[in-house]
Amino acid sequence: MESSGDTGPLHSSPTPTSPPQPPATATTVVLSPCAACKILRRRCVDRCVLAPYFPPTDPHKFATAHRVFGASNIIKLLQELPEEHRADAVSSMVYEAAARARDPVYGSAGAICQLQRQVDGLKAQLARAQAELAAVRAHHAQLVALLCTVETMAAANSAGGQHHDAYCGDVVAGSGGGSQLAAAAGRGGAAPVDAHYVVDGILQAGTVGAWADEPLWT
Numbered sequence: 001m002e003s004s005g006d007t008g009p010l011h012s013s014p015t016p017t018s019p020p021q022p023p024a025t026a027t028t029v030v031l032s033p034c035a036a037c038k039i040l041r042r043r044c045v046d047r048c049v050l051a052p053y054f055p056p057t058d059p060h061k062f063a064t065a066h067r068v069f070g071a072s073n074i075i076k077l078l079q080e081l082p083e084e085h086r087a088d089a090v091s092s093m094v095y096e097a098a099a100r101a102r103d104p105v106y107g108s109a110g111a112i113c114q115l116q117r118q119v120d121g122l123k124a125q126l127a128r129a130q131a132e133l134a135a136v137r138a139h140h141a142q143l144v145a146l147l148c149t150v151e152t153m154a155a156a157n158s159a160g161g162q163h164h165d166a167y168c169g170d171v172v173a174g175s176g177g178g179s180q181l182a183a184a185a186g187r188g189g190a191a192p193v194d195a196h197y198v199v200d201g202i203l204q205a206g207t208v209g210a211w212a213d214e215p216l217w218t
Helices: 036-039 059-068 072-079 083-100 108-174 178-186
Strands: 195-199 201-205
Touching: 036 059, 036 072, 059 072, 059 083, 072 083, 083 108
Parallel strands: none
Antiparallel strands: 195 201
């Protein structure tokens, strides 16, 4: 018995296929030994006491300290110190080693003595400058005091001269010679007063020509 409909071949729809992924490779981190272990030609362990302070990018740092102190002494010193003080200790050792390389006899003590001499010289210069400044200020104060004294004396002399002129005018006016001085002043200075002289206890003023021809004895 045949079926009524034609049935064609069955075709399945193609499924999209993703491109093949490359095999996953594990990321390997190559740890370079520290400068100390590289110079000492030994394997740098995970907890190397020298690794945090002597990185592989600065081998000269450990070489300088190793030349003076030695690796065993550096390791022993770092192991005896707490971690918060180890960085300062390494810096001190490197500085001392560099100073000892520059000055094998005195080392850092020579640099300290040189700096101390410079400080003493600067202190002496400062003391001399302060002494000179004090002397200049004292000299300035003396000049100011002298100027004030001169001005005071000049003002006193000026006031004394005015008082002396007023006193002489009062004496002349009280002795009856004021009319002669007024007459001389009224003539426009034609007969200036040359001197004041006393006649019978009375102060008088006159010129030399007015009495020079008079006889001295009467």
